[in-house]
Structures are given as C-alpha cells and as structure tokens.
Amino acid sequence: MAELDVQPKKKNPIVWIILVLIALALLFFLMRGCNESKTTGLADTTTRDTLAKTVVDWNQVDFNTPDTTYEEVTDTGIVIRSTSKYTIYGIGENILFAKDQSEIQRAADVQLQQIAASLKKRFNGASLAVYGNTDATGTAEHNKKLGASRAEVVKDWLIQNGFSADLITVQSKGESDPVATNATEKGKKLNRSVEIVALAAK
Template sequence: MAQLDVQPKNSSPWWIWLLLAIFAILILFFLLRGCNSKTTVVSTTDSTKTIAVTKPDWNSVDFNSPVITDPDITDKDIVLSGTDKYTIYTLGENILFATDQNNLQGSADAKLKQIAASLNKRFKDAPIAIYGNTDSTGTGEHNADLGGWRAKTVKDWLVANGIDGDKISLHTFGESKPVASNETAGGRQQNRNVQIVAFPDSK
C-alpha cells in the first residue's frame, strides 16, 4: 500500500495581520478628517457671501445729489440732499469745529440733535457713514487726518445720543473732494464740511 506524505499547511505569521489592521485604521482616520475639513470650508464660504450681500456700496453715493427737504430739519445750516436710496446731511466744519480743531463747538449740539432725531425717525436701522472734508490749507496728509478725526468726533456724539455705533462707518476725503474753489475764503469755507449719509437701501 502506498504511503501518503501529507504536510500541514503553513499559516501566515500573526504580525502580518496586525500590520494590515493598523494600516486600515490609519486610512479610515485620514478619510474622516478630510471630510470634516471640507464641511468647515463650505460653511465659512457661505457665511462670507451673506455678509457681502448686506454691505452698502458707499462708492455709489453721489455727493452732488439734488437738495431735498425734511420737515424735522429746520436749521438752515443743515443741508439735505440725496436720492431714493440714501440721504446726505451736510454741516459746515466751521459750524461744528473751530479752525484746525476737532472738538465740537457749543453751537454744534443743537444742530446735531436735529440730525439725530431725523436719523432715529427715518433711518432707525440703516447703515450710516460719516465723511470728513477739509480745504487745501496745510498738507494733504494732515487734512486727511483732520477729516478723519472730525468724522470720529461726530460719530462719538451720535453714539452718546442714541445712534447705534455698530452701524456707523468713518471716512475721510480730506482735501480731495472740494465742492468749491480753494482759491477764495468762501470756497475754502464750503469745502470744510462733515457729511452724514444714511443708506437704508443696502441691497
């Protein structure tokens, strides 16, 4: 009778299975982390788009807009202009401030109170921008700074009198946007002004 030589089958070493298990766990870990990163990026992008849609386009404001009236504004030193999208309140800097200063004069209080009352009545939730303008006396850098400081002074007054400061942005044109000639005293006086722009149509 023939003898059968049957050898037992060799099994794979245990450490090969251990390495395969570790490798599979690592792949699973990196896949899950990659998915979480993608979700975060999408969420941030969507949030940014929402903010951009609600921001007013201050560059679209035409400061030569037609003069308009408001029954609540009776002070003749306050000039109103604008369109159906925004209203501009203009006050001469010489009325609000002494020459080359950024502290409000005593007469400014009553005028700013009229503007604040009008803003609260007509533009309660509207974004507001304050622009400071100067004549060309002095350096351009100094005038840009002065316009900015005067705009901030007006903002601080409005906030102290009930206007939401989070809705107010500050801008300065300095001497760069004259409305009259800087060659005459009268023209320079016109160029020294502060403009408060309410922009309810922010879409």
C-alpha cells in the same frame, strides 16, 4: 448500491432579512448625509449672500445728488441731499469746529440734535457713514488726518446719543473732493464740512 436521498439545504430566511435591513440602514444614512450637505450648502450660500448685502461700498456715494427737505430739519445750516439708496446730511465744519480743531463747539449741538432726530425717524437701525472734508490749507496728509479726526468726533457724538457704534463707519476725504474753489475764503468755508450718509432701508 443504495440510493442517497440528497436534498438541498434550506436557506435561513432570517439571514436574508438581516442583510436587507443592513442594506436599508446604509442607504438611509447615505441619503441623510447627502441631504445635510445640500442643506448646509444652501445655508452657507444664504449666509454669504446676506453678508455680501451688508458690505457697503461707501466710495460709491455720489455727493452731487439733488437737494431735498425734511420737515423735521429746520436749520438752514443743514443741507440734505437724497437718492432712493441713501440720504446725505451735510453741515459745515465751521459750524461744528473751530479752525483746525476737532472738538465740537457747543453751538453745534442744535444742528446735530436735528440730524439725529431725523436719522431716528427715517433711518432707525440703518448703516451710517460720517465723512470729514477740509479745505486745501495745509498739506494733503494733514487734511486727510483732520477730516478723519473730525468725522470720528461726530461718530462719538452719535454713539453718545443713542446710535450703535457697529453701524457707523468713518471716512475722510480731506481736501480731495472740494465743492467750491479753495482760492477764496468763501470757497474754503464751503469745503469744510462733515457729511452723514444714511442707507435707505431695502
């Protein structure tokens, strides 16, 4: 009986090389996808953090902060109060507006120009909020609307004088936060004011 000389088939090395290359390519794409999702996650987190920092809770402003002075503001009708976080410029509504009106009086332009100059000097590009306050004459609803209307007019004035509309918020406290008694004319006069709050740079 003849002996069969059976030798094992030689494996083609090219097949193995191709398989290894395919495996490496798959591994590369998998790793790249993971890194991109991590980077995207970080970018999303950073964006969320940035947006969170730009959202301002204007209800947290303390209007009983200490008075201060700025050399560029010389008009005694302007009251300035300041903390490390923000500065408040206050001006009587009786200076800005006629009784129960929301059109700025011409004489008030001098005070507003001083405030604008100070804002540009110290808070250029900062977020601003304009608050309207009234006395308790009339209904609370009417006073809320009047405060908002007056604050809106001051906002418009600021925009016309070089401030960005996107950085200005309008708030109305109406009669809800009096600084003096509404039982006297003097107290009512003090309660009628507009306040411009500027956030300090971080």
